[in-house]
Amino acid sequence: MAEKNQDKGLTIVYTGNGKGKTTAALGICVRAAGYRKKIKILQFVKGSWKYGELEGIKLLKDFVDMEQVGEGFVGIVDDNKEFEVHQKAAREGLEHARQVIFSGEYDIVILDELNIAVDLGLVDADAVLELVKSKPEALHLVITGRNARPELIEIADLVTEMKEIKHPYQKGVLAQRAIDW
Ligand code: ATP
Ligand code: MG
Numbered sequence: 001m002a003e004k005n006q007d008k009g010l011t012i013v014y015t016g017n018g019k020g021k022t023t024a025a026l027g028i029c030v031r032a033a034g035y036r037k038k039i040k041i042l043q044f045v046k047g048s049w050k051y052g053e054l055e056g057i058k059l060l061k062d063f064v065d066m067e068q069v070g071e072g073f074v075g076i077v078d079d080n081k082e083f084e085v086h087q088k089a090a091r092e093g094l095e096h097a098r099q100v101i102f103s104g105e106y107d108i109v110i111l112d113e114l115n116i117a118v119d120l121g122l123v124d125a126d127a128v129l130e131l132v133k134s135k136p137e138a139l140h141l142v143i144t145g146r147n148a149r150p151e152l153i154e155i156a157d158l159v160t161e162m163k164e165i166k167h168p169y170q171k172g173v174l175a176q177r178a179i180d181w
Pocket of ligand 1: 017018019020021022048169175179180181
């Protein structure tokens with residue numbers, strides 16, 4: 001059974017309020033690079049990639065590349081016009097994700113913080129579901145971010161909820177180099 005399904009592409013969701021969602025996705029990159037797999041990471045919310053992963057991925061550049069899509073979200077947007085600008089950019093980002101997914105160039109595609117983009121109303125939840133349902137059979141698709149929609153959880157093959165038990169931030173300990181950034 002396991003042998004028969006060796007090439008089944010999985011839809012993987014890392015969600016929840018605890019730390020480790022993007023870290024887990026980056027862990028897949030390290031493991032998959034060991035098999036010379038090709039991986040694309042698209043980030044939907046600006047500012048959440050850190051120096052460490054940007055530089056670390058450069059060391060794996062033959063296998064992994066990262067790209068920022070859309071304008072992301074730049075904070076609390078109370079200006080409608082600005083929100084629409086972000087919305088348009090995020091939608092274009094999803095279209096770019098579609099091209100990447102169907103390009104045939106990648107074994108694994110990671111849509112980092114896409115759940116956040118959906119949660120903020122920047123990207124249409126149904127458009128994401130449609131994309132996930134139609135992805136190429138062999139492609140592994142990873143979607144991260146808090147507040148994953150129940151409909152996405154329903155159709156995914158692997159869903160892990162990172163649950164905060166303890167975080168140093170609660171004790172006032174600031175983000176640590178190599179762990180947080
Ligand atoms: P990481 O990138 O460390 O795996 P994440 O992807 O699970 O975190 P995000 O929601 O993307 O979490 O959080 C972005 C930033 O907030 C990260 O730099 C992370 O260190 C920090 N963070 C994540 N979870 C928590 C938490 N429960 N309390 C405080 N800070 C957190
Ligand atoms: Mg993250």
